[in-house]
Amino acid sequence: MRRMSQQTGNRRRPERRMSSQIQRDVMQLIYDRRLGPGAPLPTETELMENLGVSRNSVREALKALQALDIVDIRHGYGTYVGQASLTPLIDGLTFRTLARPDDGTEALAEILQVREVLEEGLIRRVAATLPDAELDRLEAVVDRMAAAGRAGEPFPELDREFHELLYASLGNALVPQLLGAFWTVFSRVAGARGWTDDPAPELTVDRHRAIVTALRARDVEAAQRAMADHFRGIEARAAQESRGVG
Numbered sequence: 001m002r003r004m005s006q007q008t009g010n011r012r013r014p015e016r017r018m019s020s021q022i023q024r025d026v027m028q029l030i031y032d033r034r035l036g037p038g039a040p041l042p043t044e045t046e047l048m049e050n051l052g053v054s055r056n057s058v059r060e061a062l063k064a065l066q067a068l069d070i071v072d073i074r075h076g077y078g079t080y081v082g083q084a085s086l087t088p089l090i091d092g093l094t095f096r097t098l099a100r101p102d103d104g105t106e107a108l109a110e111i112l113q114v115r116e117v118l119e120e121g122l123i124r125r126v127a128a129t130l131p132d133a134e135l136d137r138l139e140a141v142v143d144r145m146a147a148a149g150r151a152g153e154p155f156p157e158l159d160r161e162f163h164e165l166l167y168a169s170l171g172n173a174l175v176p177q178l179l180g181a182f183w184t185v186f187s188r189v190a191g192a193r194g195w196t197d198d199p200a201p202e203l204t205v206d207r208h209r210a211i212v213t214a215l216r217a218r219d220v221e222a223a224q225r226a227m228a229d230h231f232r233g234i235e236a237r238a239a240q241e242s243r244g245v246g
Contacts, residue, residue: 018053022061025051027070030081041071041079086181093185098192108189108238115182116231122167122175123211123227127220134169135216138162142208149201156187162208199237207233 026047035041042050047058062079065071072082097107141162148155160183164176198204207230214222 018057019060019064022051022053022057023065026061026065030070035081037081037083038072039081041081043078086177090181090184090188093181094188097185097189105239108186109235111182111185112231112235112238115179116228118178119163119231120224120227122170123223124220126167126169127215127223128218130169130215134165135212138165138212138215139209141165142205142212145201145208146205149205154197155201159204159208166211199240203233 026041029035029042029050041047044055044058044062047053048055051058062071062073066073066082068088069082069085072080074080093111097111100107141158145155145158145162148158160180163179163183167175167179207226210226211223211230214226
C-alpha cells in the first residue's frame with residue numbers, strides 16, 4: 001500500500017508542475033497581447049494547440065487562475081481576463097487568521113501592524129498637501145461618526161470611509177484596495193469571533209478628530225503620531241475582545 005501511494009505521488013508531482021507552467025504561459029499570453037480585464041482569451045482548443053498540452057491540463061490551469069481572479073470562466077460563453085482583485089488575498093488572510101491555534105490574536109496583530117506601517121507612511125504623503133475641501137469632508141465624516149456614537153449606533157462603515165477618503169488625493173487606485181482588503185479581513189474575523197461593537201465610540205471619534213486637527217495644522221509629525229495612537233486603540237480593543245472570547 002505504501003509503495004502504491006508513493007507511485008501515485010510521483011505521478012502527480014509532474015502534473016502539478018505542468019499546471020503551474022501552463023498558468024504562467026497563460027499569464028504571459030495576457031501580458032504579451034496587452035489584454036485588459038474583460039478581454040476574451042483564446043479558446044481551449046487554441047490554447048491546447050499553442051501550448052502543446054491536453055484539454056484537461058488547460059482546464060486545470062484555467063480553474064487555478066480563476067481562483068486567483070486572473071481569468072473569468074463564463075460557461076457557455078468563453079474565458080475572459082479577470083479583474084485580478086485582492087479577493088484571493090482577503091480569503092487567504094482570513095483563513096490564516098481564523099485557523100491559528102491562538103484564536104488568531106497574533107495573526108490579527110500582524111495584519112494590523114502591516115496596515116499601520118502602510119497608513120503611517122501614506123499620511124506623511126498627504127499631510128502637507130491635503131486640500132481644505134478634503135479636510136472639510138474628513139471633518140464631516142468624523143461629525144457623522146460622533147452623531148452615530150451618541151445615538152448608540154455602530155459606525156464601522158464611516159470609519160472605513162474616513163480612511164479611504166484620507167488618501168483619495170494621492171490618486172493611487174491600489175491604496176483603497178489594500179486598505180479595503182485589511183479592513184474586510186478584520187471585519188470577517190471580528191464577526192467570526194463574535195466580537196462586540198466598539199466599547200468606547202467616543203474615544204474612537206476623538207482619535208479620528210485628532211488626525212484631522214493635525215492635518216489642518218499641516219503638522220506631519222503630529223498627524224503620524226495621531227495615526228499611531230489610533231492603531232494602538234485598535235490593537236488594544238482586539239486584544240481585549242480576544243481575552244473576552246477566550
